[in-house]
Amino acid sequence: MKILLAFFVVVGASFIVAANNMNGVVRNYLTGQRTREDTQAAENLAAIYAPLFQSGDVTDLNNRLQEDALGLDGRLLLVDTDGKVQYDSLNGFCGQRLQLSEVLRVLSGEDTASYGMHRADREAVYRMTGEAEAEYVAYGAHEMTGSRGLIGALVYVSRIQGMMDSMNQVSRQLNTVFALIGVVTLVLALFLSRVVTSPIVNLSRTMRRMGEGDLSVRVPEKGSGELLQLAVNYNTMAAQLEKMDRSRNQFVSNASHELKTPLTSMKIMLETMLYEPDMPAELRQEFMRDINQEIDRLTQIITDLLTLTRMDNRQDAMKMEDLDMSALTEEIARLLRPVAEKRGQKLICRAAPGLRMRGDGGKLNQVLYNLTDNAMKYTQDGGTVQVSLEEEGENLVWRVKDNGVGIPREDQEHIFDRFYRVDKARSRDTGGTGLGLSIVKQMVGLHGGSIRVESEPGKGSCFIVTLPRDREGGRTAG
Ligand SMILES: Nc1ncnc2c1ncn2[C@@H]1O[C@H](COP(=O)(O)OP(=O)(O)OP(=O)(O)O)[C@@H](O)[C@H]1O
Ligand SMILES: [Mg+2]
Structure with missing residues (x-):
């Protein structure tokens, strides 16, 4: 269980890190690409519109703006150096000042171009892009220069909601895939751990029964590798123990028998002597000699037994x-x-x-x-x-x-x-x-x-x- 838990922590952590990284990579790739495209478009358009803006051909400018905006699926605005909107492909902002950081940076001369993606409330986004239910919008500003230097800026309002949606979708899919893999790994690990531990569980159950005194139990010798070796070795040990136990019992019963035989014959002789008080003296003498011999025999057996057990216990x-x-x-x-x-x-x-x-x-x-x-x-x-x-x-x-x-x-x-x-x-x-x-x-x-x-x-x-x-x-x- 501990190994399994450790495994899950490690695998889970690496999965979260991997999923985050993948998401980051996808996000960076998509936004990077879009930033480059939009910035490039703003730069190209600024170069085209600068002379037109300076010469001030209103109708021509308006027509071209609308056409280009349509082609880009965005909104194009031209602002003067004060930040006031002069031309707008959707017309709504003409005469107003745009308080966009990108525009301010370009007009202040800090940068020649500036691009930013923003998340705003739906209404504001709708006002800027004319797109309903959108939360994301990007602004690209690029300076327009004429013969007297900075004359204004071109502002490209880019609709990025679609990209954001597909990005979120990709990240949802990635998360789902990772979660699925995680679940599959979990199930697999559980299953494998069951397979791996079942011989050990068997072994420990058998050992418990053996500890309770049943020496005849054996573990099934299944599987392969070290666990099989363990089971085989365990069974060998159990067989050896059983054999030792049997031979010990045999030994005790043999020893008792060997000790009993001289005792029995001694008892018979003693009783005869007891209950026949007037038995001939020579016979009595012979009985006593026999009894003495049996005692010697008993002593010899016990000496031998002591020698053997002492060697068994390695005390000697x-x-x-x-x-x-x-x-x-x-x-x-x-x-x-x-x-x-x-x-x-x-x-x-x-x-x-x-x-x-x-x-x-x-x-x-x-x-x-x-x-x-x-x-x-x-x-x-x-x-x-x-x-x-x-x-x-x-x-x-x-x-x-x-x-x-x-x-x-x-x-x-x-x-x-x-x-x-x-x-x-x-x-x-x-x-x-x-x-x-x-x-x-x-x-x-x-x-x-x-x-x-x-x-x-x-x-x-x-x-x-x-x-x-x-x-x-x-x-x-x-
Ligand atoms: N040289 C031998 N020739 C024939 N049989 C033998 C010989 N040595 C041993 N045996 C047989 O092996 C048996 C076991 O011998 P072991 O020495 O263990 O026991 P024992 O001689 O009967 O008794 P103990 O030696 O304990 O007094 C003997 O009883 C005997 O039958
Ligand atoms: Mg002998």
Whole structure:
């Protein structure tokens, strides 16, 4: 609306100025032309009449005056140096003094010729021109000179009402045209602004509905240019928000479920112990051990959840430092080797020496720990797990490879989702919650890296982590 208003003010003002100018130009052109013509006529006639006036041939003068006046469609008068009318083509003013400024200027010797257009009351104009209902009249005076100098003046009373009428008509027409153009522009601008603003109005309506909590609304992707781009971008954002909202709900419901399972089994065991006071001591002991295990499990889940949400909220600032990645890799392998050996598994570590990068040591430790832990967990007793670190171009690459159960193709894209487990029942006895890989993925992401898996069921899996070496600060610190 503001733009529209500004537009109207600017256009309206320029139209008024333009119309005025056009009118002025037309007026100047017409009056200028008429002034030149009338002045010229007066000059010519004065030259012709001066000798006749001096010689004083009354009849001849009167005849010629009347003839010339008729030809000019005006009135011709000859005045003497006192301003008294001597000859008049319409006869009415003979013997009277003409109090016209043009005549006075010429007779006083101020000018040789003088011309003026006047607006007067109708009666006066009628007396001068014999024209009824006219308001405008023009007087042209020109000196007549004889052998003794100034002998009088010729006065040409010009009928300009016709010209004035057509001038007014032209100006009325011009104004009408401008007014019409103005109205058309206004209507057009209103229409265009409706067209231009309707997508914005749509967008704002949609945004309001979205603000009220309905994330499923979308704006129509119509039109072209920036507005279309805006609608498309908006819809992309809305879809993303909807997806986030859905995954958050999913996450909460999964988390509640995961927390509820250990609580339920703990409650059952506790109630059994409560209502069977004389249960054997060993059984009671076993229940208490189980309950203790469930508490550990709950603690683990909650720790993982906290880790995840802290990374989500970016509260957990990255503690960037210069890391000896070769040493870090060896250290994890050293830490986990006893666990592998207990199950008869081989844990082989091949880290190229002296590879360094900037990163958050704690997080990268956990990445490799979780991956190696998985590799061992999902590999049968006696299997082999290989961990390697190499330099590839600008990146450092970890590969954690096992010859375990593998991951079916349709599950591969989901294993990084929170709480996702391929085989729920089996994972449950191995103690997993399905949060490990989502934590890994997020931590790798914070370092600007990526993770992918290559796996074949029954043959084994290989997790490949690519980390850019010289990325200062990662996502959070950047
Ligand atoms: N090396 C692997 N071999 C086969 N399957 C794997 C491997 N690593 C992960 N998976 C599958 O991906 C799922 C998700 O792994 P993730 O580490 O996120 O969860 P988890 O190991 O079950 O539990 P957590 O790590 O939270 O204790 C696992 O449940 C498992 O089914
Ligand atoms: Mg795991």
